[in-house]
Amino acid sequence: MHHLQTQSGTLSLDGKPMSFASLARVGARAVSLAADDAAMARVDVARKVVEDKIARGEAVYGANTGVGAMKDVEWSPEELEMFNLGLVRAHHFGTGAPFPSSVVRSAMAIRVNTALTGRVGCSRGLVDAYLALLDKDVVPVVRRTGSIGTADIGLMGQIGAVLTGVGEAVYQNRRMSAEAALAEAGLKPCRMAPRDSLASVSVNAVGFAAAAEAVRSAATAMRMLLATSLTTAGALGASRDPWKAVAHVGTEREAEIGAWLYHNAMGWDWPNATHVQDPLSLRMMAQVFGSGFDTLLVAGRTVLAATGRTDDNPVVVDGQVLTSGGSLPLDVTIYLQTAQLALAHAARNSFNRCVLLSNGARRDLPINLVPRGAIATGFGPIIKLAGELFARALSMSVPVSAQSLVVAAGLEDEVSFLPLVVERLSGRCGR
8 A cells, every 4th residue: 555565575664554455465474574774764763862862861761761650760771681671571471362373473564664653762673673573484472362452562572572582483383482483493582672672562563463354354244244135135025226215315335335236136036025115124224334334444444544653652753752642542442343333233234134034024935934834943043043143243342442440550541452352353253
C-alpha cells in the first residue's frame, strides 16, 4: 500500500502504514524485509537525542529509570546494562496456546516499522536484530495470554527475551530453546542498550498483528454469510424489491450489497412466495450486511493505521524526549468490538432465516424440510445447533474494554484488553 518494493521478493519498511497484503506476505514468509535508508536515518537522529539526554545525566523513562511504579528509581551508568537486560527478561511471561508463527512474524515487522518512524529513540542495532530474526526465520514462541492491552508487555517480552537468548523459538519447524535457535541460525544474543529494552516490550505490535488476521477472517466470514443469505432467500422465494429500493433509500454500502444480491439472483428460476412483504430477516438483508461490511472496513483501516505510528512511551519529538499515552490502542479495540457486534447481527439474521426455512410457513415447505409422510427429524436438530452458535456469537459481542483495572501503584489505570478482544473476534469467525 505505502511500501516500496526495492527488488523482487523484498519489502522495504519505511515507517508508513502497512497493508493487509504486506502483512499476509510477511506472516507467510513470502517476502524478505529491509529497512528503508531514509527511515534508518530517522532512527539514528532520534537515538542521538536519547543518548545525549542520558549523557547529561537526565532521566529517560525506562532507559536509565525503572518502569511503572518504579519510575522514580534511577540507575547509575554502571548498572544500565544489567538493568536493561533484566527489564526484557523480567517481562518474559505468558500462558495459553502460542500464537501462530504468522502473527509473530507480522508483530516483529510492525515493531520494526513503527521504530522507523523516528519517534522511538531505540538503536539501529535493535532494528537490525529484529530483521535478523525475520531473515533467518527464528520465530519466538509467544503464548497468547499476557497483555492487558496497554502495550503488549508480556507478549512482546516473549519476543524480546528471544533476542537476548532466553525463552523458546521455532527454527526450521523445530521448537527449541532461544539459545539453541540463535546458535543454529548463526545469530548472537542481543545486548540491550538503554531504551532498547523498553522499546522491545512496551508496544502493541502483537495485538495489532493478531487484529489484522482477525479482521481478515471476519471479512471472510461475513462474505460467506452474505452468500448463504442469497441462497436461503432464493429457497424461500423472497421478494427482490427491497434490493432495488435500497439503491435509492439506503447508505452507499447498503446499496452495494443490494445491487450484489439483485445481480447475483438474476438467471435463477426464482420462486415468488411473497404476499405484500417478507419477514424482516429477508427484507433487511442489505441493511444488516451493509452495516457489517462498513464496520469491518473501518476496523481494518484503523488496524492498518496503527502499523505506521509510534505507540511507544516515551517518544522523540522535535529533539525532545516526551512522555506519551500512545500505548493505549483504544481506537483499534473499540472498532474491533463494533465488528463483533456487527457479526452478531449477521449471525442473528442467518439464524432467523434458518427458522423460516424450517417452520413450514413459506412456499408450502414442510416442517423441518422433512418430506410429507417421511419419518425423519430433518432440519430440526440443525436449528438447535444454529441457535447455540448464534447465542455464542451474541455472548462474545459484549464489550470488555471498559472494565476497570488499576496496577502499578495506581499509575497505570487505563487498559484496552486488545488481545482478549482479538481472541473473541477470532473465535467468532472460527465457528
